[in-house]
Amino acid sequence: MNPDALGTALRAGAAWTAAAVIGHFVIFHFARVEHRARTVTLLFTLAALAALWTGLLLDVDRWRAVYGVVVVGCSFLLYMPFYYTVAASQSVQLVIEVRAAPHGLSREQIRRRYPVQETLAGRLETLAWAGYIVGVDGRFALTFKGRLVCLPFRAVKKLWRLGAGG
């Protein structure tokens, strides 16, 4: 049995996490990825399996080999919000556009760049494509998957007394 089982498992987890992040950057830089979030999730899943395999290969006992998977899992928890900030944050998009404009942008110019109908139509299309809502006679209703996501967050908003949000 490996005398430094914990250290080996944690190092394996960290190394495979780094591999997943590098893989993400390389793949996204050289290929047009359609399912971006799914691809990142797949990369981290592979990293978790690889961390487990590495641990077992290096004579780490089963319990501690799982710690490597925990490292990858926690890194995934931290990495996804960062990735979504880069990829989808409207605030980040706004800062980039304001910085790119030589004399800045007025609120009116920003509103013209983000027409609410188009923004909403795009997001409804994405939600329908992802299976959270379904269109019937020009109206959108939640699917089972949509309700499954919606209900816990409604409970959190009520529990923490959050405002309307959005």
Next chain:
Amino acid sequence: MKGLLLAAASSLLCVAAVTVVFRIVDVRRRAAAMLRIFLATIPLYVAAYALTPADLWLLPERLVEPRAFLCGVFGLFVHAALFFGGWLQVYNLAERGFSLRILIDIDESPGRALSPEEEEAGYGGGLGMGWMLDKRIEGLLSTRLMVERDGSLLATHKGVRVARLFGGLRAFLQIDTPQ
């Protein structure tokens, strides 16, 4: 295993404290309040780790970690990941999530179905879609990423740095449209 168990306990303590504070006090900057509560749980975790036995009175011998310091650091990493990647993201989504707000609006509507026009007018519990953009702009002003001068919004030095960093990352990762 001790580090993991104490991390889980600290995380639950953190979210319980957040819940109590949010229910009792009217907090204006909630994310900052959550961060302060999380930071307060770190010395508690360290104290609990230092003062309890390696087996936590219940763990079998095979789960007792001989490298106590490393196990403690590992637990702290897990606690931080559960907060920054877990609870804080739950809050961010509940408070700022665009898609989630649409789902909630549909769920809260009388017929549990909305047309795009109804959603546009009723977004955010009746505030309308225009409010969403204003909220983002106010957020960028309050975090000093932008300033408003003579009716124009301009990026501050901090905003320029953020735009460069995220713009560079988006270009490198070939992300041109938000998903």
